[in-house]
Amino acid sequence: MISEKVRKAYIPMSETAYYILLSLSEPRHGYGIIKFVEELTENRIILGSGTVYGTLAKMYKDKLISIYDDKDRKTIYRITGDGRQLILLEIERVKKVYVNTLTQEGYFHE
Amino acid sequence: MNKTVFRPFWSYDVVKTEEWLSQMHADGYALLRIHFAARLFYFEQTVPAAVFYRIVLEKKSNGVPSIYLENNIYAAVCSTSNYYVIRTEETEPEAAPSYNGFLSRNKKIKFVVGIILLFVVMLLGMNLMILITLAGALLFSGGTETVFFSDLAHTPQTPIEVFNAVMTFAFPVIVLLTITWLCYTYFKLRITNRQLEKLCGDTLDLSFTLPKDTLLSHAEMKKMSKNNKVIKKSKIAWIYAPDKVEIWLEKMEGRGYHLVRMSKLGNSFYFISSEPRKMKFHVDYQNSTDPSYYNLNKESGWKLFFTSISRTQSNNVWGNEYTDEPPMFYSDKESTLKHARRFALTYSLSFLPLCAMYIFAMGKFYFADFFMPQNPIFIGPFIIYAVVCIELGSFAVRTILYYFRVKKSFAEK
Numbered sequence: 001m002i003s004e005k006v007r008k009a010y011i012p013m014s015e016t017a018y019y020i021l022l023s024l025s026e027p028r029h030g031y032g033i034i035k036f037v038e039e040l041t042e043n044r045i046i047l048g049s050g051t052v053y054g055t056l057a058k059m060y061k062d063k064l065i066s067i068y069d070d071k072d073r074k075t076i077y078r079i080t081g082d083g084r085q086l087i088l089l090e091i092e093r094v095k096k097v098y099v100n101t102l103t104q105e106g107y108f109h110e
Numbered sequence: 111m112n113k114t115v116f117r118p119f120w121s122y123d124v125v126k127t128e129e130w131l132s133q134m135h136a137d138g139y140a141l142l143r144i145h146f147a148a149r150l151f152y153f154e155q156t157v158p159a160a161v162f163y164r165i166v167l168e169k170k171s172n173g174v175p176s177i178y179l180e181n182n183i184y185a186a187v188c189s190t191s192n193y194y195v196i197r198t199e200e201t202e203p204e205a206a207p208s209y210n211g212f213l214s215r216n217k218k219i220k221f222v223v224g225i226i227l228l229f230v231v232m233l234l235g236m237n238l239m240i241l242i243t244l245a246g247a248l249l250f251s252g253g254t255e256t257v258f259f260s261d262l263a264h265t266p267q268t269p270i271e272v273f274n275a276v277m278t279f280a281f282p283v284i285v286l287l288t289i290t291w292l293c294y295t296y297f298k299l300r301i302t303n304r305q306l307e308k309l310c311g312d313t314l315d316l317s318f319t320l321p322k323d324t325l326l327s328h329a330e331m332k333k334m335s336k337n338n339k340v341i342k343k344s345k346i347a348w349i350y351a352p353d354k355v356e357i358w359l360e361k362m363e364g365r366g367y368h369l370v371r372m373s374k375l376g377n378s379f380y381f382i383s384s385e386p387r388k389m390k391f392h393v394d395y396q397n398s399t400d401p402s403y404y405n406l407n408k409e410s411g412w413k414l415f416f417t418s419i420s421r422t423q424s425n426n427v428w429g430n431e432y433t434d435e436p437p438m439f440y441s442d443k444e445s446t447l448k449h450a451r452r453f454a455l456t457y458s459l460s461f462l463p464l465c466a467m468y469i470f471a472m473g474k475f476y477f478a479d480f481f482m483p484q485n486p487i488f489i490g491p492f493i494i495y496a497v498v499c500i501e502l503g504s505f506a507v508r509t510i511l512y513y514f515r516v517k518k519s520f521a522e523k
Contacts, residue, residue, distance in 0.1 A: 014444055068205055080170075
């Protein structure tokens, strides 16, 4: 179970953190994450390498991700059980935001 | 036939323990489970085979991560909430768990043991008499114990007397054993930690990150400076206002001066005259760096022009050539501010206490009754202290100003 502290620190998630965790549907290394997010968002989000490094380091410390492999200088990360729980919580939240957006959107178009 | 083995210091050299497990399997004993608290390894008899074991320390792992069990490359052996053991028949599996868990834990143990040892050495050094007595007691306890006891006029009878008599000899032995154990821990971990660092992909050689195509080698640079082709610019204490240097470097590149090298300590910049180009520079501060830091930035197109000699509290100068949009080292507000805050906090927290100390010392110079305030002898040190204090204070203030400039840049956008 994820601790209350971690949950409060991460939810609601910043777009950067959300997409980084979302990209760990399979193990990836830092640059792999940047490329995947670029593709997924069709170049809307281009993550800076410093941002990715910092976020991954923090998530590793909070045990949301772990190292899958680090044989040759390239650290490949994988999501942990805690990370999976957290992203599912966030996905639930984002889904609700999306539903609310759809019902309200019409009123703002003139 | 089952077998149980007690291996008290198995975690000091995990790699060796894993090799031992493989050897046991080759001898026909497969690992069943490990009692981590008691350091007991339980085996059961099996068909001898070449199998490779991996013990992984991962806090809150709660079992073997399913990703390793996919494709049947690894088989789960046993697990607790913080450890898991897997084995494979492949010599070079596609992916292998990291030794990072053991490395960071052993580093902490080594640090604590090192401090205790330092304390012990100081204690022994300060009181040599203790050492001599200890040596004397050791000589006595080495084989002559029984003789010593029989010679006692009064044989200890009550439990307290027996306890005291035993403790007289046992205490130095316990102390010596503890010290031996601490020394063993410290020196063993010193060796194995280095090995684990290498296994975690960490080598101190940073040459793989250097942009060899754009950076001049030392010999090349010497040759070019003889022909007056290299322009050298020196800056003192520029690191405390990194954003200003970034802008300056970008302007230099825009005017056609390419940065080709920086001095070892980072206070000199070497340029060659060439075509104007668009370069984005970023001076990055990190509390600690590892190979993946350099690797990730390099893969993302950043070129490393300078990195501090130290791996902790390191400053790094990165540059990235672009055509349309300048690339961002930090792409969101949160991480940009976090970096600036960390930079300003570290430097100001290390300089301001020093500053306070100098102010205190100056106050002493000026007000202490045994110093004559107007005595010219004391004006020299007073001035030196004042200069150092102002200098350190200005460094601290500049890093704080840098943070506010970064913060303000977001308000403007």
